[in-house]
Amino acid sequence: MTKEKTEKPVLTDEQKRIRRKAIFNRYKAWLYLLPAIVILLIFTVWPIINTIRISMLRNYDSMQELGGATFEFGFGNFAAVARYDKFLTCLGNTMLLTVITVPISTMLALLIAVGLNSIKVFRKAFQTIFFLPYVTNSIAIGMVFMTMFQMIGRVESPVSLGIINTIIEAFGGTRVNWVNVGSNYWANIAVLSIYIIWNALPFKILVLLGGLQGVNKQYYDAAKVDGASRIRTFWRITVPLLSPMIAYVVITGFIGGFKEYSSIVGIFGESMGPVGNKGSLNTMVGFIYDNIQQNQGRASAAALILFAIIFVVTMINLYVSKKKVHY
Amino acid sequence: MEQTNIPETVPSETAPEPVSPPVKAMKEKDIKSVSVKQRVTKIFVQFVLYAFLTILAVSILFPFYWMLISSLKTLTEYNEMIPTLWPKQFCWDNYVTAFTGELDLGRLFLNTVIVGVVSTLLSLVVTIISAYAFARLEFKGKNLMFGALLATMMIPGELFTITNYITVSAFGWLNTFTVLIVPFLVSVFYIYLLRQNFMQIPNELYLAAKVDGTSDFKYLWRVMVPLSAPTLISITILKMMGAWNSYIWPRLVANDAAHKLVTVGLRGTAFMDLATNMVNYPAQMAAVVIVTIPLLLVFIFFRKYIMRGVSRSGIKG
Numbered sequence: 001m002t003k004e005k006t007e008k009p010v011l012t013d014e015q016k017r018i019r020r021k022a023i024f025n026r027y028k029a030w031l032y033l034l035p036a037i038v039i040l041l042i043f044t045v046w047p048i049i050n051t052i053r054i055s056m057l058r059n060y061d062s063m064q065e066l067g068g069a070t071f072e073f074g075f076g077n078f079a080a081v082a083r084y085d086k087f088l089t090c091l092g093n094t095m096l097l098t099v100i101t102v103p104i105s106t107m108l109a110l111l112i113a114v115g116l117n118s119i120k121v122f123r124k125a126f127q128t129i130f131f132l133p134y135v136t137n138s139i140a141i142g143m144v145f146m147t148m149f150q151m152i153g154r155v156e157s158p159v160s161l162g163i164i165n166t167i168i169e170a171f172g173g174t175r176v177n178w179v180n181v182g183s184n185y186w187a188n189i190a191v192l193s194i195y196i197i198w199n200a201l202p203f204k205i206l207v208l209l210g211g212l213q214g215v216n217k218q219y220y221d222a223a224k225v226d227g228a229s230r231i232r233t234f235w236r237i238t239v240p241l242l243s244p245m246i247a248y249v250v251i252t253g254f255i256g257g258f259k260e261y262s263s264i265v266g267i268f269g270e271s272m273g274p275v276g277n278k279g280s281l282n283t284m285v286g287f288i289y290d291n292i293q294q295n296q297g298r299a300s301a302a303a304l305i306l307f308a309i310i311f312v313v314t315m316i317n318l319y320v321s322k323k324k325v326h327y
Numbered sequence: 328m329e330q331t332n333i334p335e336t337v338p339s340e341t342a343p344e345p346v347s348p349p350v351k352a353m354k355e356k357d358i359k360s361v362s363v364k365q366r367v368t369k370i371f372v373q374f375v376l377y378a379f380l381t382i383l384a385v386s387i388l389f390p391f392y393w394m395l396i397s398s399l400k401t402l403t404e405y406n407e408m409i410p411t412l413w414p415k416q417f418c419w420d421n422y423v424t425a426f427t428g429e430l431d432l433g434r435l436f437l438n439t440v441i442v443g444v445v446s447t448l449l450s451l452v453v454t455i456i457s458a459y460a461f462a463r464l465e466f467k468g469k470n471l472m473f474g475a476l477l478a479t480m481m482i483p484g485e486l487f488t489i490t491n492y493i494t495v496s497a498f499g500w501l502n503t504f505t506v507l508i509v510p511f512l513v514s515v516f517y518i519y520l521l522r523q524n525f526m527q528i529p530n531e532l533y534l535a536a537k538v539d540g541t542s543d544f545k546y547l548w549r550v551m552v553p554l555s556a557p558t559l560i561s562i563t564i565l566k567m568m569g570a571w572n573s574y575i576w577p578r579l580v581a582n583d584a585a586h587k588l589v590t591v592g593l594r595g596t597a598f599m600d601l602a603t604n605m606v607n608y609p610a611q612m613a614a615v616v617i618v619t620i621p622l623l624l625v626f627i628f629f630r631k632y633i634m635r636g637v638s639r640s641g642i643k644g
Contacts, residue, residue: 029465032460032464033461033472035512036453036456036457043510044479044513047494048479050493051489051490054490108383115376115380118376119377122377128630130383132388132623132626133387134637135623135633137571140593140615141619143594143611144390144393144397147393147397147611148389148393152605152608158408160405160410161409163410206634230372262574265594288485288489289488292492300489303483303488306485307482
């Protein structure tokens, strides 16, 4: 195709056509990529640069900047965020929810996956049921969980107990103020954890079951011949062979956990806490959104901190799994 | 892989009983009793398994059940001290209230469908041509470019949102459909997924098409796209579900009645019953049912495609 280049400047129409085509071909790939590149430049690449930039500008305000204002450079936003009570609450809530829900949901998903893998009858039906939470709207179903846990009326003398408290009392327990006015922080966390685990199971089960179905049956036959107990087989064969998938669901679980937001909105609404205790259950992402309009410098600093945390946790996970994961 | 050796080499902590005795030391009687014992254990284990799975399956399903029956109760019945497990009488009016009350579900549905369909179609086109460039075309910096693209997947979306909010405000896009569609048109993950798919299509097909004088573009649409239909269906469904379930961004940038999406509307509505001055939870649950049913229908009909896409993404919606 480059031959045309060396030819004399006088070209026939046919040659011109070929030459145009050669030039077109050279840039064709970029033409195909043009829409993606333009959108990514505006909405992905620029935000990365700009977020870092405004996180280091004092009292940044985009509207003022459009009007020509300039801002002082400094790390004040990070310092302010780190000292800010509300941010520490958000960070604490996020970490707590992640630390509670990731191990429990992973363990539970592993047990369910192993269970599903060792039954024949109704397996498809069970599989379908366990996948259902995935295809739901987490805000909408969060509202359902809210109605299950809440009491109606005043907490001291409720009009309605709610189904969960009814079940608890039927088994001889005492009712708990899960989500109403004046409810205890740990009760709130318990409800959120249950909901988050309910929501997180399908993906984990899907991945782990996929992994289990790829495991060579011979390992299990060998274990049987050796007379290994089921528990032993589980810990010594299933877990090591599944370790890449387990590492995968743990890492994605941690990432998802640190970005937790909509399940709390689903249950408690925009107030991010029970009535009378606004913001008590807010998370990192919630903090970012709260500050996005009024205090963009602070929001950017928080977003970068979130990214740093996710990055570090992912690296630790990868490091640990490299040592422990059996391929 | 030395799996079978592991039980011997590791001191047994999890299982108290010693490693099984040599088989030859067993007497025939023992073997028989062992096999009976084994069968009993097996049945017991199966029983425990089914019990375990059933209990969990019920806990998974219960919220759906509760949503359905709550949506059919009258407000009076819903507010009884001990909740009833089955509505005494079906109150379909709740569904009427959900559609006609302050929520205006019809409008929300329309907005969501517009955003879902347009963004899915545009996103498919962009994804297809980009994946094609990465899979079939040769150009300088291809691998670098693709690597850079994949690297952006590691960054949490919240990092982009702040600047994107500033950008779309500056563009004057607030409260338009554009703001709900354009910023998320390019999904690096979908490009990656489709590129992998395209690369599996044998080169011979491409060469044959070339010999026949087919243009690249025609080849892409006539051969590669149909061959990748399953992946494209997965992308379509996940993208549509994403529009249906999206909350954070739409609430931030399009909160007016003309552009509000269904989830934003659902969460933002109080459902007050004016007569009793209490929250009308049955009507709220009816709205939740209406929002949930399309998702379940899609799941029933496209189960395979959803699972395919999901197992490789780990991203909800």
